[in-house]
Amino acid sequence: MADSRLLPPQVSPPEFALSPALPHQVGGAEVWALPVLPGDDGPLLGPGADEAAERLGVDLLGALESARATGRAGELVTVPVVSDDVRLVVLVGVGDQSPTDLRRAGASLARALKDRASVVTTVASIAPDEALAAFVVGTMLGSFGFHWRSDGPAERPVGRVVLAGLPDAEERDEALARAIALGGAGWRSRMLASVPSNLKNPGWLAEQAREIGEAAGLEVTVWDEERLAAEGFGGILAVGAGSATPPRLVRMDYTPHGASRRTPTVALVGKGITFDTGGLDIKPPDNMLTMKRDMSGGAAVIATMAALRDVDCPVRVVGLVPMAENAIGGSSMRPGDVIRHYGGRTTEVTNTDAEGRLVMADAMAYAVREVEPDVLVDVATLTGAMKVALGLNTAGYFASHDGLAARFDAASAESGELVWRLPLVDDYRERITSKVADADNSAGSPMAITAAHFLEAFSGDLPWLHLDFASHAEAPADRHEWTQGPTGFGPRLLLAWLGSDDPLEGVV
Structure with a gap:
């Protein structure tokens, strides 16, 4: 059968x-x-x-x-x-x-x-x-x-x-190939986000990443639950604890032709929550309906990594996608639990529906310690507050470095994936403090900013950018190039940046 x-x-x-x-x-x-x-x-x-x-x-x-x-x-x-x-x-x-x-x-x-x-x-x-x-x-x-x-x-x-009427058609081959790569990355990201979660669990998504990455000539490494436990990825394990399908972490490595020791490295971290019930702090039914696409940040990173060679990216890139299902069960994490992330930092869980930052924190800490990149970028559908702030057609981002922000703004204008920079207001940093741990995972309003401050603690001293596109992860109707359903947002933006002549100009 x-x-x-x-x-x-x-x-x-x-x-x-x-x-x-x-x-x-x-x-x-x-x-x-x-x-x-x-x-x-x-x-x-x-x-x-x-x-x-x-x-x-x-x-x-x-x-x-x-x-x-x-x-x-x-x-x-x-x-x-x-x-x-x-x-x-x-x-x-x-x-x-x-x-x-x-x-x-x-x-x-x-x-x-x-x-x-x-x-x-x-x-x-x-x-x-x-x-x-x-x-x-x-x-x-x-x-x-x-x-x-x-x-x-x-x-x-x-x-x-057939694109006709081009007297210089033979000279346009490279431009067409690049365009197909950009469109194909958006298509792939949208496809992964559209797959229902009765199929798309962490193991399935990790295997897709492996197949896609290896077909693109990337080195791919997958952590299973035993290796995650042995190496101390407490955030990923805690979020995935209530699910019948255990969590995964995927690493994808791209090295450009002619790379040397002096070639800089970018780390991309993408949220891979394959379904989000909210955990014990369960979501209302209407808010849960689209949660099969809560791994859209991870899909964007997977699709971007697979197209880097097609756009002739000149820097090393390491993609990290922590994958878990935030489900409800006897072993689910509870409000009040304290978890220990990769590298030792601890978090008090005051809301199990603020789970994305817990898995992202582990992957970011790993990137800082093991990858040692020159620049760190994380991509996630993180906070509903972003939709309140920016509506449905623009993503928000926070950046610790003005030069990196400028590169992102230029990539946004080129790609058509619109972003708007939001402030990392120092006055709100104290709100993530906890009486029992290093941080509180749900520090309250203004939620997009406090979530960014939570992740900032795992970015080291690197130039860092946090892209929160919960505002643009779902299209309610067909509009321009967006079709109704998951948007697959992100790959065109990231590829416009990483496929430029010098992605880190003015940054490092």
């Missing part, structure tokens, strides 16, 4: 190809997609439109006028045609042709072309490399789907996207 927990085959992102030809010169496509640019006297049609209109005998400008189109980013006008060449023409608004607008145009087009075999589009021909990459990433991520249906997925992404 088949295992009912076996994940069914999932849909794949579209395939992409480059071509110097215009759509009417490319045979076998089901759809032609042409860009529409805003103009002072009305929208303008981009490359290939005149030839398409003449070939098909269709008034495309008239179709825009009838639809009262403006050319804003992501606006679509569909024109069915009867032709041996093509079945549908889609006119795609590209706004001001910025990376953001082209990313949104790609996502909008992808949603309109579900279950189509192929599309030839000249949208990318009006864009420089960075905007071409944004269009590809938007098209990929707007195509994302996840299912566990007995009869297969309800819809599939368009099979093939």
